[in-house]
Amino acid sequence: MADVDRARGVAARIIRAFTEAVPYWKTLTAEQQNAFLVEIVDEADRPILMVHFSDITDPSLG
Numbered sequence: 001m002a003d004v005d006r007a008r009g010v011a012a013r014i015i016r017a018f019t020e021a022v023p024y025w026k027t028l029t030a031e032q033q034n035a036f037l038v039e040i041v042d043e044a045d046r047p048i049l050m051v052h053f054s055d056i057t058d059p060s061l062g
Helices: 002-021 030-034 053-057
Strands: 037-041 047-052
Touching: 002 037, 002 047, 002 053, 030 053, 047 053
Parallel strands: none
Antiparallel strands: 037 047
C-alpha cells in the first residue's frame, strides 16, 4: 500500500506541475481536462495506478 500511496503522490505532483505549466490548460473544457490521466506502471510495464487529472485538480480534494 505504501508504494501505491507514493505513486499517487508522484502522480499528483506531475498533474499539478502540468496544469500550472501548460498555458492552454484553463481554456480546455472540463470534459477535455478530465480526459487526461497519469498512468503509473511497474517494472514489467503493467499498470498499477491510474490517476485522472480531475482527481487531483478538484478543489474539494484540497
